[in-house]
Amino acid sequence: MNPLVDIRRLDQSLWLDFISRQILQNGELKARIDNDALRGVTSNPAIFEKAIGGSADYDDTIKEQARQGKSAEEIYVGLAVADVQAACDLFRPLYDSKDNSSDGYVSLEVSPRLAHDTEGTVAEARQLWKDVARPNVMIKVPATKEGLPAIRTLISEGINVNVTLIFGLERYRAVTEAFIGGLEDRAKTGQSLARIDSVASFFLSRIDVLIDPMLEKLVADGKAEAQPLVGEVAIASAKVAYEMYKEIFAGPRWQALADKGAHTQRLLWASTGNKNPKYDDLKYVEGLIGPKTVDTVPVETMDLFKERGKVADTLEQGTDQAHKVLDALPGLGLHLDDLTQQLEDEGVKKFIDPFGKLLDSVEKKRKQAAEGAEALK
Numbered sequence: 001m002n003p004l005v006d007i008r009r010l011d012q013s014l015w016l017d018f019i020s021r022q023i024l025q026n027g028e029l030k031a032r033i034d035n036d037a038l039r040g041v042t043s044n045p046a047i048f049e050k051a052i053g054g055s056a057d058y059d060d061t062i063k064e065q066a067r068q069g070k071s072a073e074e075i076y077v078g079l080a081v082a083d084v085q086a087a088c089d090l091f092r093p094l095y096d097s098k099d100n101s102s103d104g105y106v107s108l109e110v111s112p113r114l115a116h117d118t119e120g121t122v123a124e125a126r127q128l129w130k131d132v133a134r135p136n137v138m139i140k141v142p143a144t145k146e147g148l149p150a151i152r153t154l155i156s157e158g159i160n161v162n163v164t165l166i167f168g169l170e171r172y173r174a175v176t177e178a179f180i181g182g183l184e185d186r187a188k189t190g191q192s193l194a195r196i197d198s199v200a201s202f203f204l205s206r207i208d209v210l211i212d213p214m215l216e217k218l219v220a221d222g223k224a225e226a227q228p229l230v231g232e233v234a235i236a237s238a239k240v241a242y243e244m245y246k247e248i249f250a251g252p253r254w255q256a257l258a259d260k261g262a263h264t265q266r267l268l269w270a271s272t273g274n275k276n277p278k279y280d281d282l283k284y285v286e287g288l289i290g291p292k293t294v295d296t297v298p299v300e301t302m303d304l305f306k307e308r309g310k311v312a313d314t315l316e317q318g319t320d321q322a323h324k325v326l327d328a329l330p331g332l333g334l335h336l337d338d339l340t341q342q343l344e345d346e347g348v349k350k351f352i353d354p355f356g357k358l359l360d361s362v363e364k365k366r367k368q369a370a371e372g373a374e375a376l377k
Contacts, residue, residue, distance in 0.1 A: 003309035004036040004302065010313050011291035013103045015040035017270070017298050020051035021058060024086045033090060036306060039103035041087050042162065042201075042270070042296045044140070045112055045355035048080055053361035062362060063369035072363035079362075081131045084108045088134035095136040102197045102263050103294075107162040108132065109140035112351035121150040129159045135195065138162040142348060143171055143200075148178045155182025155196060164201045164270070165347040168340030172241050175200050176248045179265045183257050194261035199268040199294055202241055204284045205275045206343055207234035211334065212276065218332055226332055229325055231279060235287045236322035237336075242267060242290065242315055268294040273301050282309055290315025 004014060016032065019041050023029045032038040052058050058079050065075045087106040095104030108128055114120040125139040138160040141147050147163070154161050155178070163175050179198050187193060211233045218226035248254070249264040258264075272284040272295055280286075285295055285305055290313055297305065329336055 002036060002306060003311050004038070004306050006311045007289060007309075008037050010289055010311065011101070011293075012289050013039040013101060013294045014302065015042055015103075015105075015268070015294055015296040016302060017042050017272075017296040018047055019043045019083055019087060019106070020047075020055070021083055022051075022055065024083060024090075025057075029087065030090055032302075033094070036302075039094060039101075040091065040105045040107075040294065040296070042107040042140075042268075043080070043084070044109050044164070045351045045358060048076070049354040049358035049361070051083075052076070052079060053358055059365060062365045066366040066369035070366075072359045072366055075366060076358060076362050077128075077131070080108060081128070084132050084137060085134060088132065088136050091136055092134075102266065104136045105138045105160065105162075105197065105199075106134075106136065107138040107140050109164065109351070112142070112348060112355050115142045115144050115348045115352075116146045118146045118150050121147060122153050125150065125154050125159060125161075126157070136160075138197070138199070140164045140201075142344075143175050144344065144348070148174055151175065151178040151198075152182040152185065155179055155198060156185035158186065158191065158196055160196060161198045162201060162268070163198065163265075164203075165344055166200055166202045167207060167237075167343040167347070168336060169237060169241055169244065170337060171340065171344070172200060172202065173244060173248070176245075176265060180248075180254070180257065183262050187257065187260055192261060193257060195263075197263055198265040200265055201268040201270040201296070202238055203271040203343070203347065204234040204238060204269055204288075205271045205273065206347070207237060207340075209275050210339060210343060214334060215332075223332060225328070229328060229332075231276070231283075232325045233329070233336075234284065236325035238267075238269060238288050239315065239319050239322040240326060242288075242293070243319060245292075264292065266292055266294055268296055270296055272296065273298045286310055286312070286314060288315050289313060 016038055062075055084106050091104040094100055110121050110124045128139055140162045141151050142165040143163050151161055166172050183193055208231055212230050215226045215230045245267050269288050274281045274283050281304055
């Protein structure tokens with residue numbers, strides 16, 4: 001049995017955290033959909049920087065658009081939109097099927113430079129939604145304080161949203177409130193709530209990357225009680241977030257929206273590639289398998305899970321222990337709200353930097369094409 005296929009038995013959906021023109025054109029993405037039960041794709045500026053800056057696959061299009069006088073950012077958006085459209089079309093049969101389970105989506109991110117600009121985020125998200133022109137695109141919006149009202153507005157307009165860069169539980173709750181509020185705003189206007197989908201992307205490995213060294217230092221300083229917490233904070237946070245999900249999407253307030261056709265905003269586990277050589281590379285995949293969730297994984301992690309992954313309903317195991325892990329942190333001087341805010345700030349920067357590199361790479365190719373065209377005159 002292929003573990004990638006078997007995981008559907010537990011109602012978890014695997015999405016691929018990668019996109020490139022190469023895998024769209026050589027049949028690799030379609031093969032993963034057909035053979036490995038792949039149910040969606042996520043992208044971000046770092047992924048596009050790797051795809052566009054690290055290959056010649058886009059050069060002809062860049063040259064053509066450079067000759068039309070387009071800027072580097074206009075060219076990038078055109079390239080990204082074209083790739084996302086092609087991927088959306090490959091997933092369209094799944095999206096249209098009776099067993100879509102809110103899957104078949106491809107995510108495209110607004111410019112990370114707009115992370116603290118509510119109006120700018122809304123305007124760009126609307127434009128990307130219009131440009132891609134596919135019902136199974138999700139527009140990625142960061143869960144910054146400025147992103148929250150943008151999420152509510154976009155959901156109220158019927159635009160699917162992948163809320164990204166969630167690290168903390170209180171921010172996760174605020175994200176669900178923005179989603180539910182957006183649906184309520186839309187319901188008041190009498191518009192349909194059906195087929196408006198959203199995921200809340202909770203980032204995992206980066207939490208442990210930040211907090212583990214702090215815990216290890218405490219252990220070295222004689223605080224032995226910190227030792228059992230090493231490597232546990234991210235998964236504990238995710239398990240408590242899932243508990244919150246089940247509580248939030250229940251009761252009369254949610255039921256009123258569900259009766260009008262609304263789907264829940266599923267949790268999506270992101271940053272699932274292991275970054276610590278001490279841990280198993282499948283730590284963040286195998287540890288959080290459970291119903292009505294999505295896991296977006298890098299190519300290498302997906303291939304490894306196919307080879308040796310163990311499928312078991314792990315998400316709701318050890319919930320009491322998860323609470324104990326989180327409850328122990330303040331007594332050690334570690335305050336999750338402050339640390340997760342730091343992670344959010346760093347996360348925005350980690351997308352802004354590759355976005356800048358991406359535009360620099362496109363600009364370099366654009367200039368070469370423009371100069372070549374000028375020389376031919």
